[in-house]
Amino acid sequence: MSRYLKLAAILLIAYSILAGMLIPLGTGVLHVSPTTAKGGEELALTLKAYNAVFEQNNGSFEARIRLNPEQAVCTKKIKVSSSNELTLYFDIPRGKLPVQTNSENGKKSPFPLLEMFDNVNGYTSLESVVFLKEGAPDAQNVQAFCQVVPFNNIEKTSFPFLNILEETIRNLFYHVPMWFAMMVLLLMSAVYSILYLRNPQIGHYDIKSSSLASVGVLFGFVGIATGALWARHTWGAYWSFDVKQNTSAIALLIYLAYFVLRSSFDDMDKRARISAIYNIFAFATLIPLLYVIPRLVDSLHPGMGNNPAFSKLDLDNTMRMVFYPAVIGWILMGFWMAEIATRIEKIKERKLEENF
Amino acid sequence: MEKIPFLWSQMMKRIYYILIFTLLPLFTFAQNTGADDYFGNIGKIYVVVGVLMILFVSMIGFLIYLERKITRIEKLFDE
Structure with a gap:
């Protein structure tokens, strides 16, 4: 491995740790009160x-509760109580409100969706913000809605704020690259096992294969x-018997058996040959365990239940700029470690x- | 009094113990009752710190693994 690749590994990992920790999160709404509102009444949403940095005299502030893609209830007054707390006043129309309850792709509908924008904090939203109760319609029953016009977004280098995840969204740069690197290392390990079986006289293929597997x-x-710690504070338990958690644990146990197998032979050639065959089979079980089964069943991990991972929501452009360098850095680091x-x-x- | 010879391996053993006992609390305080409040602080940023600590500790673990391998080879050369 050339020294430039080793340098690249160090620089990329250092960059991913620095950028991943230093880039701030975007503005997000932690919680609102009250959680219900009635038609025909004024809603004071705190x-x-x-x-966030809220200022009273910020002329650019806009807020609305979107009921469906086209219609919204716009705010009539904003009161800032502190730099991160404010009260929005809405007049909820009477009668049946056109709240869209189910979205096209069968997912939970985001409406009523609270959207806010100002020049300092940028765009912020919160899904299913209040439960809207129907108010008795009056004689005229005029429902006043404002049209949804897209907010002009400001350029801001930040990671998206997602409720529950909050700052732990940064773990994406330290938890996920481990699995990418593991996959590449174990793939190379299987490749060296095949190479060894083709040319058994070249002994170092076996050594390479086993050290790649151990680093993997x-x-x-x-x-x-890292996933267990992350899960404890987002899903609620270290181990919630999620499909992907279980299958990855099984895969690692299969690989542990590989090392037990290796240590149980005294004869070098026999050890190399049998562990190479076992390694190829272990890698063959790894693919369905990590990439097929979790996609077929519902799981807490993103990208499950027939969805592709890394949708627009999971990974925005700022995160890609840190995530992919981290993946490449850890893969290179893994190869370096295996080489030593x-x-x-x-x-x-x-x-x-x-x-x- | 007989002079006790300085043994590098004993020294290393001591370093391992120090490392283990200083790093253990990191994992045990997650089980405390007040841990939720602590880890939930400032947008759960300490979860990220914990994850980075696990990464760091595992890299140290790999260093120790290499160390022990090299020590075994050194013994082979000494024979």
């Missing part, structure tokens, strides 16, 4: 925001541990050959 499994365990383990193992092999 909200607490995260990472290390990354897998780091992935499980291989070299150490080679020296040992050479010394053992000299001794006999």
Whole structure:
């Protein structure tokens, strides 16, 4: 491995840690009160925001509750109580409100959707903000709605704020690359196993294969541990028996058996041959365990239940700028680590050959 | 009094113990009752810190693994 690749690994990982920790989150709404509103009455919606700078005399402030893609109830007055708390006043129309309850793709409808915009904080939204109760229609029954016009967004380098996730969205740069790197390392390990079986006289293919597998499994365990900590504070438990958690644990146990198998042979050639065959089969089970089964069933992980991962919501452009360097950096780091383990193992092999 | 020889391996063992006992609290305080409030602070940023700590500790773990491998080879050369 060339020294430039090693340097690239260091720089990319350093960049991903620095940028991943230093870029702020966008403004987001933490919670609102009250949670119900009645038609024909005035709604004074008090909200607490995260990472916000609200000012009373900010002329650019706009807010609305969207009922469907075209119609919204616009705010008539805004009162700022502190830099992250404000009250929005709405007049909810009487009669049956045209709230769209189900969206096209069968997902939960975001409406009524609270949307806010100002020049300092940018665009902020909160789905299903209030439960709207129908008010008795009066004689004329005139419902006044304002048209939804797109807000002019401001350019702001920030990660998206998602409720529940909040700052832990940054874990994407430290948890997910582990799995990418594990996958690449174990793939290369399987490739070296095939190469060994084709040319058994080249001994270092076996050493390479086993050190790549050991670093890959290390990354897998780091992935499980970081994922468990993340899950504790977002899904509520270290281990919630999610499909992907279970299948990845099974996959890692299969690889642990690979190391047990390796250590149970005294004869070097026999060990190399049998563990190479086992390694190929282990990799063959890894693909359905991590990439097929979790997609077929519902899971807490994003990209499950027939959805592709990395939809627009999971990963926006600012996050891509940190995420992909992190993936490449950790893959290179994994190869570097495996290379060191291989070299150490080679020296040992050479010394053992000299001794006999 | 007989002079006790300085043993590098003993030194390393001590370093491992220090590392283990300083890093253990990191994982145990997650089980405390007040941990939720602590980890939930400032938009749950400490969860990210915890994840980075796990990464750091595992990299140290890999270093220790290499160390032990090299020590074994050094013994081979000494024989």
